[in-house]
Amino acid sequence: MEKRVEAHEESGRGADPEAFAGPVPGGPVDAVRGLTAAQVAERVARGRVNDVPARSSRGIGEIVRANLLTRINAVIGVLFVIIMIVGPVQDGLFGGVILANTLIGIVQEVRAKRTLDRLAIIGETRPRVWRDGAPVALAASEIVIDDTVDLAQGDRIVVDGLVRVAEGLEVDESLLTGEADPVVKRPGDTVLSGSFVVAGTGTFTANRVGREAYAARLAEEARRFTLVNSELRNGIDRILRFVTLAIVPAGIALIITQLMVNDDDVPEAVRRMVGGLVPMVPEGLVLLTSLAFAVGVVRLGKRQCLVQELPAIEGLARVDTVCLDKTGTLTEPSMDVDEVHSLDPACPVAAVLGALGAADERPNASMRAIVESHPAPDDWVRTANAPFSSARRWSGATFVEACGVESTWLIGAPDTLLRPGHTVLVAADTYGARGLRVLLLARCSRPLDELLRDPASVPDATVPCALVNIKQRVREEAPDTLRYFAEQGVTTKVISGDNAVSVGAVAAGLDLPGAHHPVDARYLPDDPRDLAEAVGRGSVFGRVGPRQKRDMVKALRSQGHTVAMTGDGVNDVLALKDADIGVAMGSGSPATRAVAQIVLLDNSFATLPSVVAEGRRVIGNVERVANLFLTKTVYSVLMAIVIVCARVPYPFLPRHITLIGTLTIGVPAFFLALAPGKERARPDFVGRVLRFAIPAGALAALATSVAYLVARQVYADDLDAETSAATLALFLVALWALAIIARPYTWWRILLVLTMAAGFCVVLLVPFLQDFFQLRLVGVTAPWASVGCAVVAGLALELVWAYGRRGRAAL
Known part of the structure; x- marks a missing residue:
């Protein structure tokens, strides 16, 4: 304040x-x-x-620091140093994975920065x-x-x-x-x-x-390029806070237990301790979230779409209502004079139109069309001027004509310049019903400064002289774009300052539902609650003023809608700023481009579906990735609790956790984070992730613990064989979770899951890899017990997924 x-x-x-x-x-x-x-x-x-x-993006130094100097990297770095001290090197593989992931994140964000900087210069x-x-x-x-x-x-x-x-x-x-x-x-x-x-x-x-x-x-x-105020990022931060609270006590207890049960082999105790702590940290979650956003920026940049605030990609994916300005969005920004109907034979209509066009130093689209078709008359001198205002809906000027006579003229919306019920308005509505923009040229009997002080007196001071019909060209891509929104369950509302009949005719030509019943916004209620109901019922609104556009956007948001507003004129600025997502055309006014989160530099309305799809891809894929990473955190914490209570050696070395994490989380998550997706984003990201990750992690921990305890009975003191049986059980349950998260299946998703399974089989079959990862399956009792535990856990996980899917379908 x-x-x-x-x-x-x-x-x-x-x-x-x-x-x-x-x-x-x-x-x-x-x-x-x-x-x-x-x-x-x-x-x-x-x-x-x-x-x-x-600035549209962070500097390279900031990018490097943001990706490298993180709390997660600090924790992993300390554990890596500890492993390097006690050895062997294969137990430090997790450090190389973190370094590779960090470098990927830096490279992708630098790519996004270069794309943004280039587009920012254009716009x-x-x-x-x-x-x-x-x-x-x-x-x-x-x-x-x-x-x-x-x-x-x-x-x-x-x-x-x-x-x-x-x-x-x-x-x-x-x-x-x-x-x-x-x-x-x-x-x-x-x-x-x-x-x-x-x-x-x-x-x-x-x-x-x-x-x-x-x-x-x-x-x-x-206007800085940032990840803050993102619902997705905020949700991940909340999850990480919960994880931190769980890791600290579990980690301390695990450290003490491993030092107690391995008192004759301190290096082994340290390795087992690190093996328990490393998987608790969801090291790649934040990284892959940033990666998904950065790749989205690059993809949209190739479509000449400038994302001025990164959360806009996410926000537009959540949109359920799109408010469109007609001019410049549904129609081309350029216009042509279709015909001029004189209402006063004695009026020099062509000369007046030419004089008004020449008097406007920065004409809007309608006036530019008049300028192109009506040359300025000779020897007309402008003595006063009232520039066009979206709030007034008219402009005017006073001239001393060549004959020495002084006259004042206004041009603007007929229903603003004339009293309701005037006969000329009937003709204006007839032309408007054809989708034409209709302007009234009127002679004025009062000075301009008086009209500016008292706009309500304008109809009493005007005499209609001509109707000017302006032809607007509908964008070729508009029908397909509106059809896309309808198929995706996104409600479309046209909010325009033009005559309601004219706006309705254009919208009806695009088959927009409700277009045949346009609403004149001048008669909408002022009470916010009544306004919200009226806006919710209608689809097409005309004669909407700048502040009223903003009020309508606020009314929709008050009903729980996530609203995107598109526009290109100064009358759209307030609504763009108050919408959840503001989208401006590249050819629009500098003010609209400045306040919008997204700028369509090529002025193509058809780019919007790409932005929506990109946002949905990002959110859906980050949710998939979060499910995988947090499942690992949950089963790691629960496994630590079981080991502490049982007072037995931790079943995994860091190399085993690295192998399982790489094949069931790291590599798959990289591909899943960049996969296409169309499902509209839903609220409660954290709740949905935890509803899968907690039971999945619990089932994985239970199956692995049972398999490990069975193996201890079978193998007695053969710790390597016991570890191998537990590793097999954990990998199978984690792979099952991956197979569920990868749905719906496509050929490459199936290939991804099968490739990860094949990779684990190679490790079990190749002698060098067996020795490197210290894995060997001995006999059949313990391995088949591990498989049985994994199958039971997998079937239970299917029930959890089915229950969650019914809950999602009910939303």
Whole structure:
């Protein structure tokens, strides 16, 4: 709260402009022509440059430290050093596995970093800055103190500054202050980085750049590539905390017991102790989680999809409701004038449209279509201007025509410029039903400044002169994408600022359910609870204002939905920010790209299914991997408890645990973590994993303990034979668990399980490997007892899986 208050106090209303004026090195500044090359060089030399890096990923040093210097690696490292002291080397194989896994993690995250950095440059906001009398597009990091920066609707303000020129300039500072009402900016007011322009144009002079700009620093931290605030990662952290609590007492008891039962052979006691402690640590779980995310980033990068916040991959996989803006999402951003219907024969419609187009310095898509079809008239002089605002839904200008007559014109939504029930609205709805965007050109009898102060008076001051029909092209990929969401059980809602009838016609053409009953959002209830019910019932909404879009997203989330919002215009910014996942088009306004977690750089709506599928792959596969790793932890802890209570030597050396872990967890988990998957993510990740891992680990521990105790009776003092029987039982149960986790089967999953089984058979049959791993099956009684114990445990595990599957199907 303190940060928001501070930002609000600096927002410029009532602020002293001199308090924000920085020193002016390099000579006087011409705010009209901007800085000269010499002045820029002088400021760069003094370090007065916006040097806050727009980071999309961690640095290489951070990646190496994050993958290498972990608590798990520290524990494994200490155990590895102990084994290296007492020997032999084959009992230290687990150290090599950890090193290999860490290197894989570093390599994959570096790949992801390079992909993100490359895409971040492509999608970077490039403000227009005046240098040597000409505007140039620069990276935000190239702006220096005293630079003159242009502003227009949709622009994100990247440094703090002082307004020099303002024409109807309105800035939304809600991302900094929490206040949703746009702030009118006049010369002398301040603007802060992190805010964005919702209407008008202007210029400002940068007076605080780099780390001096407090809001910029907040924005940088908010957009860092990170794994925090991930439900998946948080769940794994919770699991690791539980594991740590279980490992400490079990490990201490095991150490004491092994020193007592092997008092005549301390090195053997140490090896058995380490053999009991190593499998308790789920060493690869965090690594493979990071690996799955990193590979996902690389895969999406190849589709020109920039993931600005890593948990967005996971979040979109959990989405059950997608809110789409029509323009720029379902339709192409470019438009064409279809036809112009004059309502007043005496009105010079073509000349007025041309004049309005020429008066708009930064036209939106509709106005660009008018500019292309209507050239500006000669000798029309603009004397006043009201830029387009999504909240007002109209723009206007006052001209002195060639004949010397002064006239004021408005262009915008017919149902905003006219009173309800006006006859012209009937014609407008007729055209809208064809999927056209309809604008009304109207003559205005009142000055623009009065209309801006009192927008409700607009219908009383207008005389309709023409209807302008704008044709929008539906994206080719839109039908297939909407069909994909329907098949995946994801509800689609179209939320647009356009006329409800027009939006419904476009949606109906895409076979969207409920499109034939569009809702005019102006008549939606204000009460959050009633709004939530209304939004839940409808599918297509028109005439939705920027704040109302945000309220609708909040209403859906209040009903327990996970909501993704797509958009490309400044009117979508607030909704994008408040949605669980914000998705912006690469051609959208800089403000939308700045607040969105995912940016589709190629503007292809068809990329969204790929993002959803990638998220589902990551979550589903991490859950599979977590089941395997935690099963190992559970059976290791329980085995330690059994051994402590029985006061017998621990049945495994580190080499045996390394062999079993590699064949039933390490290698399979690597492939399973990268496998495709389509199942939508469900809540309670930790609960589902523990519901499988605890009984699976308990059954594995029980079967192995029974097999080990039977072998001790059969072989008496032959510890190697006893260990071999226990190893066989544990491997078979762990392989059975792998076979269950690998479902549903495909050819490569079956091959994976069979290959792991074959690998263990090779170890048992090849004399060199028998000696290396100290494994030999003696006789038939103990080995078949081990097989029998494993089969019973495996069948019980099938019952556990079947029960859990019925529970999952009921959700």
